Amino acid sequence: MSNDALPSACDVLVVGAGPAGAACALWLARAGVDVVLVDQHDFPRDKICGDALIPDAHHALRRLGLYDAVMAAAHPAQHLACIGPRGGRIDVPGSLAVLPRRVLDDILARGAQRAGAKLHTPWRFDGTLEDGGVAVGARLKQRDTVHEIRARWTVLATGAAPQALQAAGMCERRTPSGIALRGYVKSDAMVGRIKALEVVWTTRRRAS
Numbered sequence: 315m316s317n318d319a320l321p322s323a324c325d326v327l328v329v330g331a332g333p334a335g336a337a338c339a340l341w342l343a344r345a346g347v348d349v350v351l352v353d354q355h356d357f358p359r360d361k362i363c364g365d366a367l368i369p370d371a372h373h374a375l376r377r378l379g380l381y382d383a384v385m386a387a388a389h390p391a392q393h394l395a396c397i398g399p400r401g402g403r404i405d406v407p408g409s410l411a412v413l414p415r416r417v418l419d420d421i422l423a424r425g426a427q428r429a430g431a432k433l434h435t436p437w438r439f440d441g442t443l444e445d446g447g448v449a450v451g452a453r454l455k456q457r458d459t460v461h462e463i464r465a466r467w468t469v470l471a472t473g474a475a476p477q478a479l480q481a482a483g484m485c486e487r488r489t490p491s492g493i494a495l496r497g498y499v500k501s502d503a504m505v506g507r508i509k510a511l512e513v514v515w516t517t518r519r520r521a522s
Contacts, residue, residue, distance in 0.1 A: 320434050320454070320461050324350040327452055327465035328431075329439045329478060332361065332415075335471030336422035340378055343430035350463065351423070351431045352454060354438040358420040362494045366394070367411040367418075380425045387421065388413035437461070439478040442468065 331353035339351040375381040388411035396404045443451035451464035472478040479485035
């Protein structure tokens with residue numbers, strides 16, 4: 315979170331500091347654009363997700379210059395296992411990694427800040443500012459405080475959550491398009507064994 319007051323104007327306002335918003339803000343700030351990045355939650359904050367980083371994500375992180383920082387915190391994997399309802403299994407090899415969004419998003423948001431983007435939280439998008447039918451900024455809300463910020467461009471990078479799109483008049487859906495659950499199981503007895511089990515399974519598969 316920035317300690318500075320939220321400005322009244324900027325070149326680009328990016329709403330949503332997840333991977334898409336943070337990447338957008340980082341890229342623009344690196345090019346010298348005056349960018350304000352806002353999110354409705356303070357960082358670090360969690361988000362329900364599968365936590366997987368596929369090869370496309372690795373490529374994007376390299377372009378952003380954040381690959382090493384992310385991989386230092388992530389757990390690498392050599393394949394993705396897809397298990398069907400009847401027990402059939404397909405292993406897809408690749409350069410993969412797993413990192414909870416609480417950690418990943420924080421690394422990306424801090425990277426955007428280092429590039430020059432101004433991060434402000436917790437500010438929720440409350441609607442667009444319009445002039446002659448053209449969006450010229452946004453209204454942001456923090457508890458009972460409403461702040462107007464004018465921008466040449468406003469980017470909504472709010473993911474699957476429909477609230478921001480509803481506030482902008484771009485979405486009429488009021489019900490979730492999906493429900494996600496995530497859980498972690500901690501077992502001290504399995505520490506150091508999972509890699510060994512993968513090696514045994516791979517050896518047996520090759521032998522067969």
